[in-house]
Structures are given as C-alpha cells and as structure tokens.
Amino acid sequence: MSLATRDALEFPDSDRVFLEPHLPAQDTPQIDMPFTTLTFATSLDSSLALSPGARTVLSGPQSKAMTHYLRSRHDGILIGVGTALADDPGLNCRISGVGGYGKDGLDGQPRPVVIDSTARWDFSEDSKLFQLCRQGRGRAPWIITALAEPPAEKKALLERYGGKFISLQMKIAENGKYIIDWKALLVTLRTNGLQSVMIEGGGQVINSLLAPASMSLIDSVIVTIAPTWLGRGGVVVSPDRRFDEGGNPMSAARLKNVKWYPFGEDVVLCGQIKN
Numbered sequence: 001m002s003l004a005t006r007d008a009l010e011f012p013d014s015d016r017v018f019l020e021p022h023l024p025a026q027d028t029p030q031i032d033m034p035f036t037t038l039t040f041a042t043s044l045d046s047s048l049a050l051s052p053g054a055r056t057v058l059s060g061p062q063s064k065a066m067t068h069y070l071r072s073r074h075d076g077i078l079i080g081v082g083t084a085l086a087d088d089p090g091l092n093c094r095i096s097g098v099g100g101y102g103k104d105g106l107d108g109q110p111r112p113v114v115i116d117s118t119a120r121w122d123f124s125e126d127s128k129l130f131q132l133c134r135q136g137r138g139r140a141p142w143i144i145t146a147l148a149e150p151p152a153e154k155k156a157l158l159e160r161y162g163g164k165f166i167s168l169q170m171k172i173a174e175n176g177k178y179i180i181d182w183k184a185l186l187v188t189l190r191t192n193g194l195q196s197v198m199i200e201g202g203g204q205v206i207n208s209l210l211a212p213a214s215m216s217l218i219d220s221v222i223v224t225i226a227p228t229w230l231g232r233g234g235v236v237v238s239p240d241r242r243f244d245e246g247g248n249p250m251s252a253a254r255l256k257n258v259k260w261y262p263f264g265e266d267v268v269l270c271g272q273i274k275n
C-alpha cells in the first residue's frame with residue numbers, strides 16, 4: 001500500500017446508497033445558490049463539543065468515514081472561526097480514491113470556507129490546513145470577512161496557497177457583533193464557483209442558520225447522533241425559540257421527510273427543513 005493511501009478512510013458503496021437522496025445531484029447545475037447541506041455530529045444532549053475550545057470526538061469510525069464521504073460530495077465545507085480556533089481542523093476529504101489519497105490532483109477535495117468577520121484567526125504555515133495544502137491533500141481556505149481591507153500579511157499567506165479573503169458587507173448587532181446575511185453569503189459562494197456547500201458548525205453558525213430568516217436556505221440536513229451525554233457547559237445546538245401569533249412558544253425548526261439510519265454505535269438522521 002502506498003504512503004498516499006495508507007491513512008485513507010474506506011466508505012463502502014453499500015453505505016453510500018442511503019445517503020444519495022440527501023446529497024446534491026451530481027449532474028444538475030445549481031444556478032443562483034449552491035446546494036446547502038447542514039451536517040454535524042451531536043451528543044444526546046445536543047452538544048457539539050465539551051466546551052467552545054475543546055476538540056471533541058463524537059462520531060464513531062463509520063460515521064466519521066461518512067462525514068469524509070460527504071466532504072467528497074460537496075464543493076465547499078463551511079465553519080465559523082470559533083471552530084477554526086478550537087480545532088485547527090484539516091477540513092479535507094480523506095476517503096480512499098480522492099485527490100491526495102490514491103489519486104493525483106485535488107479531485108474530491110472541498111474548499112474550506114471560514115466565517116471570520118474580523119479576521120481574528122491567527123493561522124500560519126503550521127496550521128493543519130496549510131500542511132495539507134503542501135502535501136497536495138487539501139485546498140487553501142476562503143475566509144469570509146466584514147473587513148474591506150483584511151490584514152496584508154494574512155492575505156499574502158492565504159494567496160500563496162491559493163486561498164483568499166472574501167469581503168462581505170455584514171450588519172452589526174446591538175452587542176457589536178457582525179451578523180452575516182446567509183443568502184448573500186451563499187450567492188457569493190456560488191458566484192465564486194461552488195455548486196454545493198456543507199455547513200459543519202460550530203454552534204453559533206448552526207444556531208444562526210436555523211433562524212427563521214435563513215433556515216429555508218438549507219436543502220438537506222444530515223446529523224450524526226452519538227450515544228453519549230457531554231453534560232452541561234458544552235457547545236449546544238439550540239436555536240432561538242419562536243413564538244406563535246398568540247405569544248406561545250413553538251418549536252424553532254422541524255424536519256420533514258425524515259429517515260434514520262443506524263450506523264455503528266451512532267445513528268444518522270437525514271431530512272429537510274419543514275417550511
């Protein structure tokens with residue numbers, strides 16, 4: 001076995017079948033917006049991680065391979081800067097047979113996209129993403145920022161690896177935080193060539209995307225549920241509650257066309273957001 005394939009993950013054809021209806025069609029071009037999949041791994045108490053700074057393994061081996069297969073089926077993979085800071089993630093696809101893992105080029109490798117309104121991610125040549133770029137096993141990130149002029153040094157490093165900053169106008173909330181317009185972001189990603197994007201997290205990204213104004217932009221939801229409780233204090237997926245016309249609380253969002261697939265010790269839930 002060659003060095004290139006020794007650490008590759010296997011995801012058998014038999015496991016791919018159930019995912020197909022939930023994935024972007026391979027031969028249907030997306031015109032204005034990319035196909036958007038919301039996908040993450042959660043605990044039984046809806047936590048993504050033990051704390052905002054903690055890289056936490058939830059997926060078992062089979063669902064981890066599934067996540068990498070999903071990465072191979074999307075042009076882009078989007079996270080918030082909180083995840084970049086906490087995890088120093090690779091955000092590449094390690095399925096056997098994609099570019100860098102048994103094949104030349106970068107075929108099957110998604111474009112990492114990081115929402116970082118104020119360009120606070122202090123990446124360097126040592127960041128995992130850039131190591132993978134040097135090894136021919138991943139693409140350089142696009143960083144979505146509210147700054148019209150991102151820091152020159154970071155810009156130069158990014159561009160050296162084929163990445164870039166994308167400046168996008170963002171509103172500022174009362175608490176001083178930038179708020180992205182999800183539709184504008186997705187249109188921008190499509191304009192930049194991405195036909196499909198998987199949104200992995202973390203908590204702030206998912207909770208804001210599941211707000212009434214943006215949840216309809218999600219085409220597919222694929223969630224891995226791991227048989228563990230992380231306990232209080234974790235990074236929780238729990239969007240703001242909604243209220244009906246009478247002021248009574250109602251669910252924030254609900255899925256339709258739901259399918260559950262046991263996968264190793266985990267269960268994978270697929271569905272679409274109910275409008």
Ligand SMILES: NC(=O)C1=CN([C@@H]2O[C@H](COP(=O)(O)OP(=O)(O)OC[C@H]3O[C@@H](n4cnc5c(N)ncnc54)[C@H](O)[C@@H]3O)[C@@H](O)[C@H]2O)C=CC1
Binds near residue numbers: 083
């Ligand atoms: N289990 C899983 O599948 C995953 C777990 N995680 C975990 O999640 C944790 C990180 O989550 P969070 O701390 O919530 O950070 P996050 O990854 O959601 O990033 C938060 C930052 O992203 C930007 N951002 C997010 N939403 C925005 C919006 N609507 N408008 C403008 N900017 C926005 C802001 O700069 C914000 O500070 C990490 O511990 C990571 O390991 C992350 C992804 C997947």
Ligand SMILES: Nc1nc(O)c(N)c(N[C@@H]2O[C@H](COP(=O)(O)O)[C@@H](O)[C@H]2O)n1
Binds near residue numbers: 041056064087092
């Ligand atoms: N699917 C899934 N299962 C878990 O248990 C996880 N902790 C995550 N986290 C996400 O994957 C990123 C790490 O990716 P690399 O392995 O470094 O490529 C991490 O940053 C989260 O986005 N996902």
